[in-house]
Amino acid sequence: MDRIRLGVVGTGNIAALNVAGYLEHPACDVVAVCDPRRDVAERFATVHGISHVHDDLTALLADDVDAVEILTPTHLHHEHVLAALAAGKHVSCQKPIATSLADAAEMRDAAETAGLTLRVSECFYHYPPLVRARELVADGAIGTPTVVRVKTVVGTTDSAFQTGLDPAGYGWRFDAHSPGGHLFDDNVHKYAVARWLVGEEVRSVQAVVRRGRLFFEAPTVALFEYERDDLLGTMEVSHAPRMHVRSRYYGADELFEVQGTDGFVWVTRATGELLDLPALVLYRGDTTTTFADLDADWGAGFRGASRHFVDALLAGERPDMTPDDAIRTLQLCFAVYAASNTRLPVEPGTIGEAVSPRGWPPTPAQLHADVEALFADG
Numbered sequence: 001m002d003r004i005r006l007g008v009v010g011t012g013n014i015a016a017l018n019v020a021g022y023l024e025h026p027a028c029d030v031v032a033v034c035d036p037r038r039d040v041a042e043r044f045a046t047v048h049g050i051s052h053v054h055d056d057l058t059a060l061l062a063d064d065v066d067a068v069e070i071l072t073p074t075h076l077h078h079e080h081v082l083a084a085l086a087a088g089k090h091v092s093c094q095k096p097i098a099t100s101l102a103d104a105a106e107m108r109d110a111a112e113t114a115g116l117t118l119r120v121s122e123c124f125y126h127y128p129p130l131v132r133a134r135e136l137v138a139d140g141a142i143g144t145p146t147v148v149r150v151k152t153v154v155g156t157t158d159s160a161f162q163t164g165l166d167p168a169g170y171g172w173r174f175d176a177h178s179p180g181g182h183l184f185d186d187n188v189h190k191y192a193v194a195r196w197l198v199g200e201e202v203r204s205v206q207a208v209v210r211r212g213r214l215f216f217e218a219p220t221v222a223l224f225e226y227e228r229d230d231l232l233g234t235m236e237v238s239h240a241p242r243m244h245v246r247s248r249y250y251g252a253d254e255l256f257e258v259q260g261t262d263g264f265v266w267v268t269r270a271t272g273e274l275l276d277l278p279a280l281v282l283y284r285g286d287t288t289t290t291f292a293d294l295d296a297d298w299g300a301g302f303r304g305a306s307r308h309f310v311d312a313l314l315a316g317e318r319p320d321m322t323p324d325d326a327i328r329t330l331q332l333c334f335a336v337y338a339a340s341n342t343r344l345p346v347e348p349g350t351i352g353e354a355v356s357p358r359g360w361p362p363t364p365a366q367l368h369a370d371v372e373a374l375f376a377d378g
Contacts, residue, residue, distance in 0.1 A: 004310050007032040007052075007060045007089075009080060010071035011044040012169045014094070017299055018071055018121065019048060021306025028310045034060035061087035067313060069121070069306070070094060074185075075177040078103035081118065085110045090117040092309045092319075096188045096333070097326035099179050100354045104330060108323035119309060119319040120326040124189045125196060126304030128294045129267045129279040130256065134197050136282055142260030145198045148224070148233035149257040150190045154182070154216065155243035157251030157272070174215050175361050179354040181215030184333055187237060190254070191332045192321065194233055197258060200226040202233070202332055204347050209340035211359050212239045213370035222336050225345075235336075241374055247272040249298055271298050 006022055008015065011033060022028045032052035035041035045053045054060040057080060060068070067090035070080050077098050084091045091111070097120045098104040111118035124130055137145055172178060173185050195201060207222035216239045224233035245251045253272030258265050263284030268277045279296035282289040312319035321329070328348070334355040335348040341358055362370070 001066065001314060002027065004028045004313055005064060005066045006030045006310075007034065007063060007065035007068045008044075008050070008071065009034050009057060009060060009068050009084075010094075011035040011037075011040050012071060012073075013165045015044065015071050016048075017123075017302040018069060018094070018306060020299065021303035022069070022310065023048060024303065025307050025310045027314060032060050032063045032065055057083060061089060065089060067091065067117075067309075069309075073172045073177065075099050075172060078107060081107045082110055085114050085116055085118065088114070088116070090313055092119050092121050092306075095120050095122055095192070095326070096184065096330055097323065098330070099177075101327060101330060101334075101352055104323065104327045108327065111323065117313060117319065118323050119312075120321045120323070121305050121309070122189065122192050122321045122326075123298075123301035123305050124193050124270065125301075125320050126308060127270060127298065127301035128304070129269070129291070129296055130193065130197065130301075131304075132280055132291060132294060133256065133258065133265045133267050134199075136265055137198060137258055137260070141262075141282060141284060142258060142264055143262030145200075145231055145258050145260045147257075147259040148194055148198055148226075148231070149236075149255070149259075150194050150233070151236045151255040152187060152190060152252060153238045153240055153243070153245075153274075154218070154250075154252045155240045155245040155272075157245045157247045159247050159249060159251070161249045162247070162251055174367060178215075178361070179356045180333070180337060180360055181217050181357070182212075183209065183217045183220060183237065183336060183357075185215070186252070187235070188329060188333055190235060191336075192325075192329045193256065194224060194235060195329065195332065197256065198226070198231065200228060200231060201328065202335075202348055203227050204345045205332070205335040205339045206345050207336045207339040209337060209357050211357070211362075213241070213374060214367065215362070217357060220336075220340075222339070241377060245272040245274055247274075269296060269298075270301075 034054040038055040204225040218239040220237040253274040254270040256267040278290035280291040331348040
């Protein structure tokens, strides 16, 4: 195989970011797109120069494609991934892998049985400041890592991307189609990074998850005990609806820190551009090193993830993230909910089914009250 013919399944709010890396790859041809809203699919195809348009997944899978990028709502991943594998297609699937661990395991097993590639697309694994930070940690630049900190704040922004989002793409995130809210939908990225950045598994979780407005679960603070006794981690999530976030994308901002015995690394941005600091800072001894040459555009992670999938298929290699990796990340997500629900430490590896936070999903009356409160505050 010297080229990849790709089909795109789903043309929602995040599709353009995922497709960009495929379109620019010299050995990839994006030849088909599918969405049940045919008019939306046709507009997407016109903008991105895609020749074949379908409003049915079966029709796209019958098209001449080698692989598919599945960008549909999470509760549809199981059905769509199994159909693509049954049709003999390699699959890249949006995060989270599924809404339950049983579905995720079945998807993994189906790919192994078919001898096909299934990877979950994790843009943060390919965001250049995080990639370089991981390399620094692995190379011993900060000595032995002792504490990992991941912070997320959701505020507001006036970016063209944010204002152009289609509200219809969010309905399923607010109801029983999803096992949780923001921690499941967005913070799954941060769970993945908490494991990947230091190459260590989390063996135990303690957490407090508060219900916020809409689908936000904030404030949340989680404590991670890694397999190594001298390594701990914290995850913080807050909602600041009256705080403006400079961003080309969503009104959210992240900070990642790894403290080691000899120094620390900071990744000061990702989705947003809140701080007037370099995207990556290394401190060791009495020396501060910054990395101004890195592409700190959050979209670079999406482009890199797409290119990586194509490169892996062409080389016959296994791409990031594997189904097993995605399953462990999902277990960590559910462990945070379980630890908050029980107020007891929870081992992610013991989680075998979906866990939802208390009070999920919000009732229509709660959502209505939340919207009114946000407008009143605004």
